[in-house]
Structure formats: structure tokens, C-alpha cells
Amino acid sequence: MIVRTVRGDIAPSALGVTLCHEHLFTRPPSWAVDLDDDMVLDDVDRAVTELQHFAGVGGGALIEMTTADYGRDPVGLAAAAARSTVHVVSASGYQKGIYYPESLQEETVESLTARFVTDITVGIDGSGPRCGVLKYGTCRTDFIRDDEQKVQRATAAAHLATGVPISTHCQAGTLGDVQVAGFRSAGVEPGRLLIGHVDRNLDYDYIRGIAATGAWLGFDHWTKPKYPSDDRRIEFVHRLFDEGFTRIMASGDLGRPSYQPSWGGTPGFSGILEQVRARMDDATAQRVFVDNPREFFAFEPVAA
Numbered sequence: 355m356i357v358r359t360v361r362g363d364i365a366p367s368a369l370g371v372t373l374c375h376e377h378l379f380t381r382p383p384s385w386a387v388d389l390d391d392d393m394v395l396d397d398v399d400r401a402v403t404e405l406q407h408f409a410g411v412g413g414g415a416l417i418e419m420t421t422a423d424y425g426r427d428p429v430g431l432a433a434a435a436a437r438s439t440v441h442v443v444s445a446s447g448y449q450k451g452i453y454y455p456e457s458l459q460e461e462t463v464e465s466l467t468a469r470f471v472t473d474i475t476v477g478i479d480g481s482g483p484r485c486g487v488l489k490y491g492t493c494r495t496d497f498i499r500d501d502e503q504k505v506q507r508a509t510a511a512a513h514l515a516t517g518v519p520i521s522t523h524c525q526a527g528t529l530g531d532v533q534v535a536g537f538r539s540a541g542v543e544p545g546r547l548l549i550g551h552v553d554r555n556l557d558y559d560y561i562r563g564i565a566a567t568g569a570w571l572g573f574d575h576w577t578k579p580k581y582p583s584d585d586r587r588i589e590f591v592h593r594l595f596d597e598g599f600t601r602i603m604a605s606g607d608l609g610r611p612s613y614q615p616s617w618g619g620t621p622g623f624s625g626i627l628e629q630v631r632a633r634m635d636d637a638t639a640q641r642v643f644v645d646n647p648r649e650f651f652a653f654e655p656v657a658a
């Protein structure tokens with residue numbers, strides 16, 4: 355088993371303390387940037403600074419969840435990772451429907467699958483670093499769009515062809531249960547799914563229901579004041595652990611300049627790690643930040 359980072363394949367035990375859903379480089383479509391100027395991360399030196407701060411508080415690995423439709427930068431990722439001790443994993447797949455390029459309408463499940471598999475087995479765009487995770491996301495809170503269902507089938511097929519795990523975006527934390535059902539019907543075992551952003555929708559029965567399928571939970575919006583409080587997040591983590599649902603990972607999803615100190619923001623990857631760890635006993639933190647990522651992001655590679 356290996357974990358596929360942008361610097362190459364590593365033993366899962368080499369990951370260390372891992373944030374499961376972060377961003378070093380982002381550039382959403384121009385219409386989105388026009389609406390909100392706090393969306394673009396595009397500086398290698400700043401990315402390296404953030405990684406160094408993270409390493410300084412014991413950080414070992416960062417799962418970088420920016421996909422092609424959100425401005426993934428394979429050159430920047432490789433350059434930043436080369437200058438840091440932190441392992442960086444890059445994502446294939448797509449973010450969510452509203453960001454899909456127009457060209458996606460012409461694509462088939464087969465053509466999408468082939469591109470995702472190339473990202474993972476050959477390299478991004480055929481020449482860049484290889485991806486070690488598949489992202490999938492939905493942009494609505496009430497149903498999954500047709501184009502997102504097409505991408506879901508391609509994501510499932512790429513997973514089945516490569517073994518790479520799938521990590522998702524749930525809009526405002528919703529539809530995670532529907533995502534799991536869709537992947538299951540496409541042959542994906544729930545234990546290979548990390549359902550993201552559920553801590554934006556702190557409904558215990560909903561979250562417990564996802565956990566009961568064997569899927570993993572992403573508590574990945576810590577410290578953000580506009581969402582539920584960290585007090586409630588930690589209450590949910592403890593309650594789930596008490597019931598034996600320990601497949602939980604943590605992160606901050608810090609995909610904006612205002613979240614990163616090198617851009618004048620806060621709390622940064624180091625701040626997330628320190629603040630969340632301070633709320634957990636050592637055994638829980640070890641499970642959430644070390645043991646769970648080591649298990650979830652590991653896969654048996656197939657030849658290109």
C-alpha cells in the first residue's frame with residue numbers, strides 16, 4: 355500500500371499528522387472571482403511559508419483538494435512541495451457543477467474517467483505530478499444535478515480502476531447520504547469515501563447515518579466563525595467516538611487568502627492544527643490526524 359504525493363509514492367506511515375482537506379493554490383472561474391475577490395491563491399513562496407508553519411507545529415501532510423475546475427496548479431504544487439518537508443497530495447476529479455467548464459457537457463463518462471485515470475497513473479495533463487485522491491462534489495442542497503451524476507459515475511469508475519480514495523464536497527454539508535448511495539450503486543465501497551463538510555450541517559442523525567454505512571466523515575470547517583461553533587463540532591466528535599464511529603478526519607478547508615497568514619489572513623494550517631488538537635485528548639487526536647488518514651489515503655497502485 356502507498357500514498358501518492360506530488361513528490362512521489364510514500365509509505366502510508368510516512369504521512370504523519372495530516373489535514374484532510376486544504377488548499378495551496380486556487381483560481382475559480384473568472385465569474386466567481388468577479389463576485390468575490392477573496393478566492394485566488396497563486397503564490398509559490400506564500401504556499402511554502404504556510405507549509406513551513408504547519409511543519410513547525412508537527413504537520414506532516416496536507417491533502418490539497420483543488421481540482422481542475424477550481425484552478426489546480428500542478429506546476430505550483432510541485433514547486434511548493436519540493437521546498438517543504440510536508441507531503442502534499444493532489445486531487446483529480448471535479449469540484450462541483452457550478453464550476454464545471456462548458457466543455458464538460460460534451461464529455462462522456464468514459465472520457466472523464468480516462469482523464470481522471472491519467473491524472474492518477476501518468477500525471478496531471480499527462481506530464482505533471484500524479485494525483486492521490488479523487489474529489490467529487492455537489493453544488494445544491496436539495497438534489498444532485500444531472501451533470502454531477504455523470505461526473506459521479508466517472509469518479510466511481512476511476513476509483514475502481516485505480517484504488518485511489520474519493521473525498522467529497524457537500525454543499526453546506528448536505529446530501530452526503532445521497533452521495534454515498536450514488537457511489538454504492540456504482541460499485542464503490544463506502545469505506546473508500548470521505549464525505550466532506552458534514553460539520554456545516556450538525557444534524558446528529560444525518561451524520562450518524564453516513565457513519566453507519568462505513569464512510570468516513572470530514573470535519574473540515576473548524577474555526578470558521580460563519581459556521582457552527584467549534585464547541586458543537588467537538589461535542590459531535592466525542593459523541594460519535596463514544597458510539598464507536600471513529601472514522602473522522604479534520605481540516606480547515608482554508609481556500610482563501612483571508613484564511614492564510616502569508617496573505618494577511620488567519621488561522622493558517624498551523625493554527626487549525628493547534629486549535630483543534632487543543633480540544634482533543636491525545637488518543638482522539640492521534641486517531642483523527644494520524645491513524646485515520648494513514649488508513650484512508652492508502653491504496654494498492656496499479657500500473658499506468
Ligand SMILES: [Zn+2]
Binds near residue numbers: 376609
Ligand atoms: Zn475545499
